[in-house]
Amino acid sequence: MERTFLMIKPDGVQRNLIGEIVSRFEKKGFSLVGAKLMNVSEVVARQHYAEHSERPFFGELVDFITSGPVFAMVWEGDQVITTARQMMGKTNPVEAAPGTIRGDFAVFTGKNIIHGSDSPESAVREIGLFFQPNELVSYERTL
Ligand code: CMP
Numbered sequence: 001m002e003r004t005f006l007m008i009k010p011d012g013v014q015r016n017l018i019g020e021i022v023s024r025f026e027k028k029g030f031s032l033v034g035a036k037l038m039n040v041s042e043v044v045a046r047q048h049y050a051e052h053s054e055r056p057f058f059g060e061l062v063d064f065i066t067s068g069p070v071f072a073m074v075w076e077g078d079q080v081i082t083t084a085r086q087m088m089g090k091t092n093p094v095e096a097a098p099g100t101i102r103g104d105f106a107v108f109t110g111k112n113i114i115h116g117s118d119s120p121e122s123a124v125r126e127i128g129l130f131f132q133p134n135e136l137v138s139y140e141r142t143l
Helices: 010-014 018-028 042-048 058-065 080-088 101-105 120-130
Strands: 002-008 031-038 070-077 114-116
Touching (some): 002 080, 002 120, 018 101
Antiparallel strands (some): 002 070, 002 114
8 A cells, every 4th residue: 555645735725625635545545644734844845846946947946835725635545656756747737638626726836836746755755754753644435
């Protein structure tokens, strides 16, 4: 069973897309094992996006992700890392297929609604950056 870190960015929160997005992952069959509405500090934003630190848009990226609350989540399920990325669509929303989250709701790369871990290593790192172990639950489906 895999876990991934997904984060609805400030644009997704302000456009009231939390319910829509959570619903898509629930209906797909994944389990929500952690979630919180929070502000991202500049320190955490810089760590989260460290791999982009040399890119020209890094400052813009940090400013945006710290500009308002995000909805940080941990989801669990088979192949959840890859499947969630497919459900999100390509980074540039103009290239994202209809039916994907970015394809349906976004237009700009810098405001593309949602972030998702791109590998098992990123998932572990990002979950650890945003969540304490005791903020995550673990349960068997019995109902
Ligand atoms: P995300 O999946 O959160 O990971 C890195 C983010 O950088 C990406 O989504 C985009 O929002 C952002 N990004 C990537 N390329 C550009 C770009 N050319 N200009 C602005 N933002 C970008």
